[in-house]
Amino acid sequence: MEKNEELLGQERMLRVRFGWSAGPYLGKFLTELRDNGKLWVVRCPGCKRVLMPPRIVCATCYTRVPEFPEGWFSLSGKGRLSDWERVIYPQMDPETGQIRPEPYLHGVFILDEGVTFAHYLGPEDLDEKKLREGMKVEMVMKAPEDREGKLTDIKFFRIMEA
Numbered sequence: 367m368e369k370n371e372e373l374l375g376q377e378r379m380l381r382v383r384f385g386w387s388a389g390p391y392l393g394k395f396l397t398e399l400r401d402n403g404k405l406w407v408v409r410c411p412g413c414k415r416v417l418m419p420p421r422i423v424c425a426t427c428y429t430r431v432p433e434f435p436e437g438w439f440s441l442s443g444k445g446r447l448s449d450w451e452r453v454i455y456p457q458m459d460p461e462t463g464q465i466r467p468e469p470y471l472h473g474v475f476i477l478d479e480g481v482t483f484a485h486y487l488g489p490e491d492l493d494e495k496k497l498r499e500g501m502k503v504e505m506v507m508k509a510p511e512d513r514e515g516k517l518t519d520i521k522f523f524r525i526m527e528a
């Protein structure tokens with residue numbers, strides 16, 4: 367091959383469809399989010415950590431976690447803003463392969479029950495300059511007919527104070 371020789375490339379879009387079962391733990395979590403707009407968590411009987419989403423075995427102490435509803439409780443959906451970032455680089459949506467519109471705000475929240483959670487911060491016209499650490503936030507759900515049983519059924523978290 368000659369130096370500086372241009373290599374030819376070909377673009378091909380693979381279409382690989384697959385489905386997987388969310389199982390009784392994540393499945394219940396996503397169903398409750400979709401149908402009732404609630405975040406359900408479970409406290410690990412071993413190390414007492416709150417698991418969100420609930421899982422069959424605690425990743426820290428490997429204790430078996432009871433199935434819904436034993437030890438499960440729903441969160442208020444409210445908390446405080448811990449951190450945020452303006453995402454300005456193009457990112458692909460892993461579900462659609464499409465590039466997500468940017469920029470957008472992404473936040474990290476400490477929910478009232480002590481759980482750390484990250485999601486979009488909205489609405490779109492939210493003035494980033496007014497954001498302060500510790501501001502009260504609340505979860506805003508999509509309309510029931512638009513929910514799909516995914517974390518994106520949460521539209522965004524909004525600031526509760528001016």
Ligand SMILES: [Zn+2]
Binds near residue numbers: 412415427428
């Ligand atoms: Zn544990």
